[in-house]
Amino acid sequence: MRVSTEPAVTPATVPLLDHHCHGVTTGDLDRGAFEALITESDWDAPAGTTHFDSQVGFAIRRHCAPVLGLAPFASAEEYLQRRRELGGIEVSRRLLRATGISDYVIETGHKADEILDPAQMADAAQARVLEVVRLERLAEELVSDGCPASGFREAFATLLDERLQHAIGVKSIAAYRIGLDFDPARPATDDVDAAVARWIAGGADAARLDDPVIIRHLLWEAVDRECAIQFHIGYGDSDVDLHRCSPLLLTEFLRLTRPSGARVMLLHCYPFHREAGYLAQVFPHVYFDVGLAINYTGSRSDEIIAESFELAPFHKILFSSDAWGAAELYHLGALLFRRGLARALDVFAERDDWPEHERARVTELVAWRNARRAYRLGDLDAHDAVDDPDDFDDRSDSR
Ligand SMILES: [Zn+2]
Numbered sequence: 001m002r003v004s005t006e007p008a009v010t011p012a013t014v015p016l017l018d019h020h021c022h023g024v025t026t027g028d029l030d031r032g033a034f035e036a037l038i039t040e041s042d043w044d045a046p047a048g049t050t051h052f053d054s055q056v057g058f059a060i061r062r063h064c065a066p067v068l069g070l071a072p073f074a075s076a077e078e079y080l081q082r083r084r085e086l087g088g089i090e091v092s093r094r095l096l097r098a099t100g101i102s103d104y105v106i107e108t109g110h111k112a113d114e115i116l117d118p119a120q121m122a123d124a125a126q127a128r129v130l131e132v133v134r135l136e137r138l139a140e141e142l143v144s145d146g147c148p149a150s151g152f153r154e155a156f157a158t159l160l161d162e163r164l165q166h167a168i169g170v171k172s173i174a175a176y177r178i179g180l181d182f183d184p185a186r187p188a189t190d191d192v193d194a195a196v197a198r199w200i201a202g203g204a205d206a207a208r209l210d211d212p213v214i215i216r217h218l219l220w221e222a223v224d225r226e227c228a229i230q231f232h233i234g235y236g237d238s239d240v241d242l243h244r245c246s247p248l249l250l251t252e253f254l255r256l257t258r259p260s261g262a263r264v265m266l267l268h269c270y271p272f273h274r275e276a277g278y279l280a281q282v283f284p285h286v287y288f289d290v291g292l293a294i295n296y297t298g299s300r301s302d303e304i305i306a307e308s309f310e311l312a313p314f315h316k317i318l319f320s321s322d323a324w325g326a327a328e329l330y331h332l333g334a335l336l337f338r339r340g341l342a343r344a345l346d347v348f349a350e351r352d353d354w355p356e357h358e359r360a361r362v363t364e365l366v367a368w369r370n371a372r373r374a375y376r377l378g379d380l381d382a383h384d385a386v387d388d389p390d391d392f393d394d395r396s397d398s399r
Contacts, residue, residue, distance in 0.1 A: 009360040012097070015102035016334055017368035019375070020132070020171075020230060020267050020291060022107055022324035023115030024096070024124065026088035029326075030341040031080055037326040040237045040296070049303025052076040055298030056332070063335055064328045067094050089124070092116075095327035096125035099334035103127060103368070105375070107171050107230070115325060118391030124328075130377075132230060133167045135160075135218040136177060136209045144207060149197035153189065153217070160221055168375045169265070172219055174230060177210040179244030184253035186220040187213045219253075226261035228375050235270045235293055246272045247279055247288075254283045263374050268292040268322050273304060277312035287374050288312065291320030294336045295329050305340030306347065318364045341366065 021090045027033070032044065038060065046050045052061070052106065057076070066073040083091050097337075100313040104127055106118050117333045122129040138159055141151075147155050174182060187195075195213040209215065222229050233247045234238075247266045254264060263285045269276040270293030280286045290308045294301040308317055321333025372378070 005154050007209055008356055009364050011338045012369075013100070014100070014338075014363050014367040015105040016100055016319050016337070017103050017105070018291075018321050018323075018330070018333070019105045019265065019318045019371045020107060020320035020322050021104055021111055021330065021333075022322075023112070023117060023121050024092045024323075024327045024330070025115050025325045026092050026124070028088050028169070029080070030085050031076075034080055034326065037324075038328070040063050040235065042238045046245040050076060054296075055300065056296050056329075059298040059332050059336065060328050064095060064331055066111075067098055067198065067331065078119055092327040095331040096127075098123075099331055101125065101127055101321075101330065101334055102336075103130060103371075105130045105132055105168065107132045107134060107376065109137035109171065109173075110324065112247065112295050129312070130169050130375075131167045132228075133160075133163045134168045134171045134173065136173055136215065138163065139209050139214065139218055140207060143196075143209075144202055149193060149200050152196040153192060156218070157221060160225070164225060164227070168377065169230060170222045170228040171232070171267075172215070172222075172377040173232050174215050174219070175245045176216055176236065176240055177208075180231070180233075180246065180249035181239055181244055182212050182216060184250070184256055186218075187216045192217045223257050223260045223262045228263045230265040230267050233266045233269045233276065233288075234272045235268060237295075247276045248272070248274050251279070254279060254286060258283055260285075263287060265289075265374070266317065267320065270297075270304065273308050274310065277308060277310055280316035287316050287318050287370065289318040289320040291333060291337075293321035294340065295323070298332075299338070302334045302340040302343050305360040306344040309344055309348075314362050315370055315373075318371050319367055380393060 005030065035045065038056050039051045053056060059078060061073050061076065065072055065079055068086060070078060070082055104121055104125060105288035106121060106129055108131060116124060118129040118131050136270045139156060142159060143153065144157050174180060191213050195211050199209065199214060201209050205372055219229065223302040231250065234242065234245050247269060257264065266276045266279065266286065266288035269288050270290060273290050280288050290304050292306055319331050319337055323333050341363065345354065345362065348354045349359060
């Protein structure tokens, strides 16, 4: 328990639980490789231009350069040269350890061979690491391992149970593969079996699951296990049809799953974060964050963070960086979130006299308490003991 003599919790110092991120790459990156990591575009900037000329590029030069021992606004070339001198491992350690993120919830389904695995992330960041598994990836693994259509449903159920011994939740990229305007109902088992048979018969395309009946089956398997289910929402790379990624398209799915015990985590949500805030208010099992957009809106991220505090109850807002690859994105995700939260709370205090102890309470909710409750991570007061990764055994009720 906190005792009253301790200084008040502030956004600048509160430990953060990053409920959705991926691993870093520690490779020594050349300019092209680094620029590819600081945009959601799949292509190089047009000839004669650079991805550094963006909110995230300016934020890196402003806020990350000093962590590497450079002056703020060092040029992109100086920054990358310094990055190579220090080496990818040292750069990652410096940038990650300065975030104040005590817990990283890592989703391992995207290009896992190019980034640190969860144990390596725990070491690089000196933090606790937890895992979330991607539903579509599990199904794809089974099929590429030669699982026959007739045994798919049973094999998937077994594999999911096995992975949930360790993972604290699942993620779906239905937004990418089928759009969020899918039929929300649980599919009939005969239809699932027929769809799997078609998928497997498709041969070379079997590596990529984009069948709506099968993806709905995976989602309902997760619902049956009362999982925390993360959904990609909104902004993402060029593979996404953004107009099919509004969380409002999940409204009927949310009605159907409300009594199930599952929790639905709407990830990043930009530019639909106001819609997400509405859903978080009306559905008791819905949570959301504005990660990813924070990095990519840089100097404008304060406004987005403030907007996430409009309709959403304070017990439904989560923190994430949604960082992948570049350690800079974890660093900025935390730094800009802390700044935006502090400024939003200052405005509320100025307008409506929010007392300091209430600002501190809301800060803790959003920084880590909401996530610990939503993911059923156990005793809240154990959070301060972040030194020993083994003390996460208290999440025995995490399913
Ligand atoms: Zn992500």
